[in-house]
Amino acid sequence: xxxxxxIWGKFIPLAxxxxxxxxxxxxxxxxPIINVAPPEVxxxxxxxxxxxxxxxxxxxxxxxxxxxxxxxxxxxWPFLGGSxxxxxxxxxxxxxxxxxxxxxxxxxxxxxxxxxxxNVKKRASILEIRDGFLQSRGAGHGVxxxxxxEQLNMEYILNxxxxxxxxxxxxxxxxxxxxxxxVLAIGARPTPPPIPGVDKHGVVNFASMLHPDVLDFEPxxxxxxxxxxxxxxxxxxxxxxxxxxxxxxxxxxxxxxGLKHVDEDMRRWVEDAMKRRGMEIIDNVEPVEILxxxxxxxxRYRNMTTGEEFTAEGDMIFLGTGERPLSDQxxxxxxxxxxxxxxxxDATMQTSVPGVYACGDMIPGPxxxxxxxxxxxxxxxxxxxxxxxxxxxxxxxxxxxxYEVVWTGLSEEEARQQYSNxxxxxxxxxxxxxEDCALPVGDxxxxxxxxxxxxxxLLKSVIDGDSRKILGLQFVAFGVRNAFQYLDYLMQKMPGGxxxxxxxxxxELFLNEGxxxxxxxxxxxxxxxx
Ligand SMILES: Cc1cc2nc3c(=O)[nH]c(=O)nc-3n(C[C@H](O)[C@H](O)[C@H](O)COP(=O)(O)OP(=O)(O)OC[C@H]3O[C@@H](n4cnc5c(N)ncnc54)[C@H](O)[C@@H]3O)c2cc1C
Ligand SMILES: NC(=O)c1ccc[n+]([C@@H]2O[C@H](COP(=O)([O-])OP(=O)(O)OC[C@H]3O[C@@H](n4cnc5c(N)ncnc54)[C@H](OP(=O)(O)O)[C@@H]3O)[C@@H](O)[C@H]2O)c1
Numbered sequence: 032x033x034x035x036x037x038i039w040g041k042f043i044p045l046a047x048x049x050x051x052x053x054x055x056x057x058x059x060x061x062x063p064i065i066n067v068a069p070p071e072v073x074x075x076x077x078x079x080x081x082x083x084x085x086x087x088x089x090x091x092x093x094x095x096x097x098x099x100x101x102x103x104x105x106x107x108w109p110f111l112g113g114s115x116x117x118x119x120x121x122x123x124x125x126x127x128x129x130x131x132x133x134x135x136x137x138x139x140x141x142x143x144x145x146x147x148x149x150n151v152k153k154r155a156s157i158l159e160i161r162d163g164f165l166q167s168r169g170a171g172h173g174v175x176x177x178x179x180x181e182q183l184n185m186e187y188i189l190n191x192x193x194x195x196x197x198x199x200x201x202x203x204x205x206x207x208x209x210x211x212x213x214v215l216a217i218g219a220r221p222t223p224p225p226i227p228g229v230d231k232h233g234v235v236n237f238a239s240m241l242h243p244d245v246l247d248f249e250p251x252x253x254x255x256x257x258x259x260x261x262x263x264x265x266x267x268x269x270x271x272x273x274x275x276x277x278x279x280x281x282x283x284x285x286x287x288x289g290l291k292h293v294d295e296d297m298r299r300w301v302e303d304a305m306k307r308r309g310m311e312i313i314d315n316v317e318p319v320e321i322l323x324x325x326x327x328x329x330x331r332y333r334n335m336t337t338g339e340e341f342t343a344e345g346d347m348i349f350l351g352t353g354e355r356p357l358s359d360q361x362x363x364x365x366x367x368x369x370x371x372x373x374x375x376x377d378a379t380m381q382t383s384v385p386g387v388y389a390c391g392d393m394i395p396g397p398x399x400x401x402x403x404x405x406x407x408x409x410x411x412x413x414x415x416x417x418x419x420x421x422x423x424x425x426x427x428x429x430x431x432x433x434y435e436v437v438w439t440g441l442s443e444e445e446a447r448q449q450y451s452n453x454x455x456x457x458x459x460x461x462x463x464x465x466e467d468c469a470l471p472v473g474d475x476x477x478x479x480x481x482x483x484x485x486x487x488x489l490l491k492s493v494i495d496g497d498s499r500k501i502l503g504l505q506f507v508a509f510g511v512r513n514a515f516q517y518l519d520y521l522m523q524k525m526p527g528g529x530x531x532x533x534x535x536x537x538x539e540l541f542l543n544e545g546x547x548x549x550x551x552x553x554x555x556x557x558x559x560x561x
Pocket of ligand 1: 391
C-alpha cells in the first residue's frame with residue numbers, strides 16, 4: 032500500500048475532488064488521504080476520535096469542532112458522508128424517482144406529448160440508470176470532502192481503516208493517535224440470510240447491485256426476499272422499469288417489526304397500488320432455497336401456515352433482508368451489545384465503557400439519517416461538557432413505492448385503543464370507491480386526476496375529538512414529505528399537542544394536498560368524521 036497523500040494546508044478545488052475520489056475508489060491501494068494538523072499548528076490531544084465518517088461521525092465531528100474541540104474522523108472509504116450517498120439513500124432516491132417517472136410514462140403512454148411507452152418502448156434499463164448514478168456519485172462525495180476540510184475545518188484521514196487499540200488509542204494509516212474519547216460510528220452492513228444458494232451469480236442486495244461486476248446483466252424477472260422499506264422501494268423500481276417482480280415476505284408488507292405506527296388503510300393502499308402495477312406480492316412465506324446452478328433461476332419458498340412449497344422464477348434475486356451493525360470490530364473494548372449486535376448506549380450516547388460513545392446505525396432504534404446525525408451531535412455535545420439526552424422514540428417516517436408514503440403519530444387503530452372519541456378526516460372518504468374520487472390532488476398527481484384512474488393517493492388525519500389534538504397523519508402521493516417533518520415537530524413539541532384548529536389556521540399555498548383546507552371545513556363546531 033502506498034503512503035498516500037498529505038493534504039494538510041493544501042487547497043483542493045471542489046472540481047478536483049470528484050475525480051480524485053473516483054480514482055481512489057477504483058484503486059484503494061493508493062493509500063490514505065491525510066488531513067491532520069501537524070503539532071506546530073495544534074498539539075492538543077484529540078477530544079474525540081470518530082471512527083467512521085458517515086452521517087453520524089461526520090455530523091458529530093463537525094459539531095465538536097464548532098464547539099472548539101479537537102476532533103479526528105477516520106473512514107475506510109476515500110470520502111466522508113458514508114453509506115447514504117454511496118449506496119443507500121441517494122441511489123434509493125434516484126431509483127424511486129425513476130420509478131415515479133416511469134409510472135407516469137406508462138399512465139401517459141401515447142397521450143399528450145408522450146411516446147407510446149407501453150407498446151413501443153416498454154422497458155427502461157436498470158443497468159443504464161444504475162450506471163448513470165455511478166457516473167455522478169464521486170462528485171457528491173467530493174462536496175463532502177471539500178466542505179468538511181475548507182468550510183468546517185475538520186481533521187480527517189480517508190481511505191484508511193481505523194483499528195482501536197484501547198479506548199484512548201487508535202491506529203490508522205500507520206500512525207498512532209491518542210484521544211480523550213472515542214466515538215464509534217461505522218454503521219451496519221447487509222449480511223446474507225441463511226438461505227442455501229445466496230452466493231449464486233444473480234443474487235444481489237442494495238449495495239452489491241451497484242457493482243458492475245456483480246450485476247453485470249439486464250435482469251428480466253426479479254424475486255425479492257423481504258417486506259421492509261428496501262424491498263418495497265427497490266421492488267417498485269424494478270417493476271416500473273418493466274422487470275416483472277415478485278416479493279416474497281414473511282410478515283405482511285410494511286408489517287416488519289422495525290416499522291412503527293403503520294396505518295392499515297395506508298398499508299393496504301400501498302400494497303394494492305403495487306399490485307395494480309403488476310407486482311406479485313406473496314406474504315406469510317419463507318424462502319427455502321435459491322435455485323439454479325451457477326446463476327440463480329428462482330426461489331423455492333414455503334407457506335408458513337400450510338408448509339406447502341412453491342417456486343418463484345427470476346434471473347435476479349434481490350435480498351431486502353436487512354442489515355447487521357458492525358460492532359464485532361470493537362470486541363477489544365468489551366462493550367455491552369443487544370441480541371442483534373447493536374451497541375447499547377444511554378441517552379447521552381455513551382456506551383457501557385465510560386469515554387466510549389456510539390451513534391448512527393450501530394445503536395438500537397431506527398436506521399435513518401435524522402437519528403444518525405442527531406446521535407452523532409449528541410455524543411459531541413456531551414463530550415464537550417454540554418449534558419444532552421437524545422430520545423428517539425417518536426419520529427415521522429416514510430418510504431417510496433412509486434409514491435411517497437409518509438406517516439407520523441398514531442395509526443387509526445392505535446388511536447382507537449387509546450382514545451374514546453377518535454375522529455378521522457380522509458380522502459377518499461370511507462364508503463367511496465377510489466375510482467370515483469378525484470382527490471387528493473396536488474403537485475405530482477395532477478395528471479392522475481386528469482386521467483381519472485383513481486391513482487391519486489390517500490390522505491388521512493386521526494384526531495382526538497375531545498381535545499381536538501391531531502394524533503396521527505398518513506399520506507400517499509407526492510409533495511408532502513417535507514411538510515411532515517414540521518407537522519411531526521409541532522405534534523410533539525406544542526404544549527398540549529397540535530390541534531386540528533391550528534392546522535386549519537395554516538396559510539396554505541394552494542393548490543396543494545389538502546390538510547389545512549380540509550381541517551378548516553370542520554373547525555367551526557364539534558369535530559365529526561369527514
Ligand atoms: C437502501 C437504503 C436506503 C436508505 N434510504 C434512506 C433514506 O431515504 N432516508 C434516511 O433517512 N435513511 C435512509 N437509509 C438509512 C441511512 O442510510 C442510514 O441510517 C445512515 O446512512 C447511517 O449512517 P451511519 O453514519 O450510522 O453509518 P454509515 O453512513 O454507514 O457510515 C459508516 C462509515 O464507517 C466507515 N467504516 C466502516 N468500517 C470502518 C473502519 N474499520 N474504519 C474506518 N471507517 C470505517 C464506512 O466506510 C462508512 O463511511 C437507507 C438505508 C438503506 C440500506
Ligand atoms: N427511509 C427510507 O426510505 C429507508 C429506505 C431503506 C432502508 N431504510 C432503513 O434501513 C433499515 C433496513 O431496512 P430494510 O428494509 O433493508 O430491512 P428491515 O426493515 O430490517 O426489513 C428486513 C425484511 O427482511 C425480512 N427478513 C429478514 N431476514 C430474513 C430471512 N432470513 N428470510 C426471509 N426474510 C427475512 C424481514 O422479515 P420479518 O419482518 O418477517 O422479520 C423484513 O421483511 C431500516 O431501519 C430502514 O428504516 C430506510
